[in-house]
Amino acid sequence: MTLPNIEYKLTRFDGQSIFFDATSVLSRYEGKDVILTIGKDVTDQKKQTDSLLQKSEKLALVGQMAAGIAHEIRNPLTSIKGFIQLFRSNTKTKGIL
Secondary structure (H helix, E strand, C coil): CECEEEEEEEHHHHHHCCEEEEEEEEECCCCEEEEEEEEEHHHHHHHHHHHHHHHHHHHHHHHHHHHHHHHHHHHHHHHHHHHHHHHHHHHHHHHCC
């Protein structure tokens, strides 16, 4: 029977923290119940994942800011465009243009 993976945060003797992923299997050996555990240092993968997550959050924020800025610029331009169209239609009916 396989037990769920567990990730541990361990502190080494030199004080540095590492992340350790362990997988355990419950088994029988020579008539006794035993647990076989296999582990792997996943510190580098976790750092890379956190870095990618931060980058994606920054990009999402930049995208939201760009959309907001575009919206703020587009609103006054739409008003100006409407006034120009209104001005042109008034001048055409009066024979100015």
